[in-house]
Amino acid sequence: MDTNKLIALMPELAVFKIVVDEGSFTAAAKKLGVTPSALSKQLSRLEHTLSAKLLERTTRKLVITESGKGIYDQCCAMIDATKQVVEFTSSEHTTPSGALTVAAPKAFLSIVLQPLVTPFLTKYPDIQLKLKASDGDIDLVSEGIDVVFRLTEKPTEGLVLKQIGKVSLSLCASPDYLDRRGTPIVPTDLLQHDCIFLGETATDHIWDFVKGDEFHTIPVTGRYAVNHSQMRLRGVLDGLGIGIFPDFVIKKPLEEGTVTEVLSDWTIKGNYQGDIALQFAQTKFMPARLRVFIDYVSEHLYQYTVH
Structure with a gap:
């Protein structure tokens, strides 16, 4: 497929990701400010171009197919790469600003991270911080997570790892x-x-x-x-x-x-012991908001590490 056709596919791939994320054509259409029928036609064109069924449409819900799951993962990577381009060319690359989503186990979040929230946001008034309590596995790309904390002896492979303490x-x-x-x-x-x-x-x-x-x-x-x-x-x-x-x-x-x-x-x-592992996706251009958050928690979490 030539470059022009690939470029033409990108908006439809982005639409496919949004439909999957929102769970319905109606919700995705509302988010994008278009009609559900227009989105449905775009998805049909995408499926025809790729010669693959991406979604099973029923009267109650949309079900992503196996082919759709693989393409969805690639769409997530495409969107992430686009974000990196925007961040590299914007003031975000040097000035801490924008939204940051952090996931951590419930107890660690409430006892260790919560006391750091107010002073961090006071120091960086242009950052919007969203915390997510989760004791299970986290998929950073599909769940829109920038940083995840894990208490483990086996950090997740494929992610950047920063060890900031230990838990017993x-x-x-x-x-x-x-x-x-x-x-x-x-x-x-x-x-x-x-x-x-x-x-x-x-x-x-x-x-x-x-x-x-x-x-x-x-x-x-x-x-x-x-x-x-x-x-x-x-x-x-x-x-x-x-x-x-x-x-x-x-x-x-x-x-x-x-x-x-x-x-x-x-x-x-048992579970919830080992390294306090701060992990995030590999990126060539780290946003300033992510860099300052990592530096801030690394500096302040020593008080919770029992030696």
């Missing part, structure tokens, strides 16, 4: 609970205790402990489970049992003496 897991209980029930000395003692776990999966109640060559897998039990760190901490503070927490969640309660760490000589294996 700690087992904690309230002093009142330990006075009533006793303090576990070895992991197997947990079989005699009430434990508070996430309750997200069928294996969340199975806790792994390592010390040297010793390894214990403990199927704990308890009357309370919740996949929210602050609510789980509230349960521990109220004496409902023993819970596992990332160190940034229980740093302050430990300092205040409202919780006590137990089995501190054992390493707990």
Whole structure:
């Protein structure tokens, strides 16, 4: 296909991406200020040119085909490349301004990042910051995410990685609970205790402990489970049992003496531990808003890193 025909395809590819993102011709048409029938005709022309069915149209919804999924990914890359061109030729490349979307696990977002929001936005008044709480996998391109924080020992391949600290897991209980029930000395003692776990999966109640060559897998039990760190901490503070927490969640309660760490000589294996990994897509021309955000959080997050 010659260059002129390729250039003619680009608006229709962009329209296809918007239709997929919006979920319907009606919503996409409203966003673009055109009629749904006009968009439908554009998509039909695109499918004819590419000799591929991109969307299955039903009376209730649009369903993207397998061919459509592959083309959608390429459309996302095309739009991203266009953004980089605009940013390179605009003041955004040197002046921190524009929208920035950041994703992070819920607890990390509320406890660690939230206190940085106001001072960051005060320092950079031309930046619009959008935070997204997510404990699952994030697709930066399709979800429009500029930066994602992960607490992991296995950062996502294919993304730029900046390690800005480490997170470990700690087992904690309230002093009142330990006075009533006793303090576990070895992991197997947990079989005699009430434990508070996430309750997200069928294996969340199975806790792994390592010390040297010793390894214990403990199927704990308890009357309370919740996949929210602050609510789980509230349960521990109220004496409902023993819970596992990332160190940034229980740093302050430990300092205040409202919780006590137990089995501190054992390493707990689980999710939400390892490196604090800040990741973003590779780009030749990094927008100033992204650069200053990365620099700002890297400078300020040392206080949450427990050495």
